[in-house]
Amino acid sequence: MENNIVIKVSDLEKIYDETAVPVHALRGVDLEIRRGEFTAIVGPSGSGKTTLLNIIGGLDRPTAGKVEVDGNDIANLSDNQLIDFRKKHIGFVFQSYNLIPVLTAKENVEFVMLLQKRSKAERDSRTRELMEAVGLADRMQNRPSELSGGQQQRVAVARALAPKPAFILADEPTANLDSKSTANLLDMMARLNKEENITFVFSTHDQRVIDRARRVVTLEDGKVLSDHSRE
Amino acid sequence: MLPIVAWRNIWRSRTRSLVVIGSIVIGVWALVFLLGFFRGQVNNYINNIIENETSHIQFHDSLFTEDYDVRLFIAQSENILSELQERPEIGSATSRVIVNGMLSSSNAAQGVMVKGVHPDQEQMTTGLYDKIIEGTPFDSTRRNQIIISQRIAEKLKVKIRSKVVVTFQNTDGDISAAAFRVVGIYKTHNRMNDELYVFTHIDDMRRLTLLPDDAAHEIALVVNEFDSTDVFASRLSAEYAPILVQTYKQISPDLELFNSQIRVNMIIMTTIFMLALIFGIINTMLMAVLERMKELGMLMAIGMNKLRVFFMVVYETLFVSLLGAPIGMGLGYLTLKYLHYRGIDLSAWSRALEEFGMADLVRPVLDSESYVMIATAIVITAVLASIYPALRAIRLKPVEALRKI
Numbered sequence: 001m002e003n004n005i006v007i008k009v010s011d012l013e014k015i016y017d018e019t020a021v022p023v024h025a026l027r028g029v030d031l032e033i034r035r036g037e038f039t040a041i042v043g044p045s046g047s048g049k050t051t052l053l054n055i056i057g058g059l060d061r062p063t064a065g066k067v068e069v070d071g072n073d074i075a076n077l078s079d080n081q082l083i084d085f086r087k088k089h090i091g092f093v094f095q096s097y098n099l100i101p102v103l104t105a106k107e108n109v110e111f112v113m114l115l116q117k118r119s120k121a122e123r124d125s126r127t128r129e130l131m132e133a134v135g136l137a138d139r140m141q142n143r144p145s146e147l148s149g150g151q152q153q154r155v156a157v158a159r160a161l162a163p164k165p166a167f168i169l170a171d172e173p174t175a176n177l178d179s180k181s182t183a184n185l186l187d188m189m190a191r192l193n194k195e196e197n198i199t200f201v202f203s204t205h206d207q208r209v210i211d212r213a214r215r216v217v218t219l220e221d222g223k224v225l226s227d228h229s230r231e
Numbered sequence: 232m233l234p235i236v237a238w239r240n241i242w243r244s245r246t247r248s249l250v251v252i253g254s255i256v257i258g259v260w261a262l263v264f265l266l267g268f269f270r271g272q273v274n275n276y277i278n279n280i281i282e283n284e285t286s287h288i289q290f291h292d293s294l295f296t297e298d299y300d301v302r303l304f305i306a307q308s309e310n311i312l313s314e315l316q317e318r319p320e321i322g323s324a325t326s327r328v329i330v331n332g333m334l335s336s337s338n339a340a341q342g343v344m345v346k347g348v349h350p351d352q353e354q355m356t357t358g359l360y361d362k363i364i365e366g367t368p369f370d371s372t373r374r375n376q377i378i379i380s381q382r383i384a385e386k387l388k389v390k391i392r393s394k395v396v397v398t399f400q401n402t403d404g405d406i407s408a409a410a411f412r413v414v415g416i417y418k419t420h421n422r423m424n425d426e427l428y429v430f431t432h433i434d435d436m437r438r439l440t441l442l443p444d445d446a447a448h449e450i451a452l453v454v455n456e457f458d459s460t461d462v463f464a465s466r467l468s469a470e471y472a473p474i475l476v477q478t479y480k481q482i483s484p485d486l487e488l489f490n491s492q493i494r495v496n497m498i499i500m501t502t503i504f505m506l507a508l509i510f511g512i513i514n515t516m517l518m519a520v521l522e523r524m525k526e527l528g529m530l531m532a533i534g535m536n537k538l539r540v541f542f543m544v545v546y547e548t549l550f551v552s553l554l555g556a557p558i559g560m561g562l563g564y565l566t567l568k569y570l571h572y573r574g575i576d577l578s579a580w581s582r583a584l585e586e587f588g589m590a591d592l593v594r595p596v597l598d599s600e601s602y603v604m605i606a607t608a609i610v611i612t613a614v615l616a617s618i619y620p621a622l623r624a625i626r627l628k629p630v631e632a633l634r635k636i
């Protein structure tokens with residue numbers, strides 16, 4: 001069935017033309033991601049990884065091509081519709097600045113559910129469940145500044161998962177982490193992927209991260225160079 | 232949730248927020264003080280005129296005040312006066328004979344307005360004797376005594392017990408003159424009045440101007456309920472027609488003008504103050520927004536819509552701006568209370584103040600209306616100041632905000 005496909009992009013072109021010299025960042029990318037995949041987008045710096053993830057995530061618009069996310073064509077959504085769409089369908093984990101510094105870990109995880117006006121009981125049980133899933137049930141009341149970088153990224157994953165998105169998009173989630181925290185975060189993501197069937201799409205430069213991926217899509221110069229799956 | 236986040240955001244740059252809050256406290260406090268001082272001075276001026284000059288209500292012949300013609304008197308004024316004194320609304324009342332004349336000594340002469348008064352009633356109504364700085368009250372056993380101001384005494388080079396001559400027109404239209412002995416020298420806070428008014432016994436003036444025994448040119452009243460002056464005056468006016476009955480506002484229209492002028496000045500001062508404030512707040516909040524671009528980009532990326540981002544910044548601005556306002560107003564209120572009770576002594580400037588007819592002691596005071604005006608102005612300022620930073624915040628595009636280091 002088609003609905004196993006959560007992301008489908010075809011003939012994706014992106015030209016940044018606000019600069020003096022237009023940059024052709026994506027030149028015809030075709031990609032399908034299925035539910036439950038654990039995919040790394042890799043490639044040299046400037047190859048278009050961030051650009052691709054931003055377009056899939058509805059943060060940026062393609063110059064040409066089609067983007068279907070969770071069965072919806074998102075090309076024609078207005079800015080506000082996009083914000084709503086992201087809130088419902090996509091979980092984001094960024095390299096940094098993922099959390100609201102003035103909120104505790106628990107409140108950060110709850111935040112999107114609050115925006116969605118979920119009941120307190122639902123928020124509480126979901127938050128606890130997620131904080132346990134990322135192994136930080138004992139750090140609920142700490143603010144981000146009181147957590148290590150790796151712990152912050154794990155809270156960010158919990159935060160991203162809270163509204164039960166179709167998939168998690170993570171642009172270099174481990175770039176600021178040491179190798180131990182990187183391994184921890186990857187362990188946790190892999191476990192969530194295996195046990196909860198959560199779809200992850202992440203970009204990385206890090207060979208150790210690439211080694212953990214079950215599917216590796218390599219970009220070069222705005223095109224898909226290779227696409228390997230392994231079990 | 233948004234208010235909570237906004238509230239906590241304020242305390243991220245604790246020092247910066249405290250500086251803003253502190254300057255608002257000081258600014259509002261200073262504004263309250265200034266307006267209270269203003270208002271106190273105006274009240275001082277108005278009260279001085281009422282207490283020393285106009286009282287609350289005056290009776291005249293309807294044409295008398297046009298050129299102070301001696302013949303335009305109120306007949307049977309003593310009857311009217313005793314009727315008035317019976318009325319419970321009236322605190323005190325007195326009648327006067329008023330004659331324009333020339334006061335001369337062997338050294339100099341000066342145009343004056345002679346007020347022939349009932350000494351005891353005049354004392355109760357305008358406190359004539361309280362202003363005497365040298366000499367004595369009238370001695371009821373003697374005729375032709377006069378009380379003059381210090382300024383006139385200096386000008387005519389006369390002292391207590393000196394003789395002066397008053398020249399005036401009597402009711403027959405003849406010029407006549409009479410000698411008076413100076414028994415008292417007075418001084419008020421109003422230079423112009425001091426140079427104009429001299430006081431004698433009403434009976435002396437009646438006799439000298441050939442007026443009937445119960446004639447007077449003016450009846451002045453002090454009412455018990457200041458706020459009901461207007462209503463009461465119009466009742467008296469109906470009862471005593473065709474005698475002209477006027478309130479202090481009608482007698483001195485400049486008081487009302489002054490009053491409304493001050494009101495305008497207070498609004499202008501408040502506006503200037505708020506303009507200064509608005510830029511300070513905008514500047515601070517813009518800083519707070521710009522240094523949080525990444526975070527705001529992230530919030531928009533994860534699904535916080537523009538309206539919410541907008542209101543988060545608005546809340547933050549309102550919190551920062553409005554936190555200091557009540558403290559400033561409270562401090563201002565207490566300061567005014569204290570200074571009202573103590574009074575501010577301006578005797579160092581008393582010569583200048585006399586030109587304007589103001590007393591040395593100012594009691595600052597501010598009506599609740601003005602507090603409401605200040606509070607409203609601050610709220611408007613805060614709301615206006617919040618708009619620009621909030622618009623800047625929602626103008627961010629999440630990708631761009633996140634890409635910036």
Ligand SMILES: Nc1ncnc2c1ncn2[C@@H]1O[C@H](COP(=O)(O)OP(=O)(O)OP(=O)(O)O)[C@@H](O)[C@H]1O
Binds near residue numbers: 024046052
């Ligand atoms: N806003 C922009 N304006 C102009 N050019 C841009 C913009 N964003 C990205 N680019 C260019 O597009 C190309 C792809 O950039 P992108 O950030 O997608 O690469 P990347 O694979 O994520 O690189 P990295 O590994 O360094 O993060 C690069 O040449 C980059 O310079």
Ligand SMILES: [Mg+2]
Binds near residue numbers: 050051171
């Ligand atoms: Mg990148």
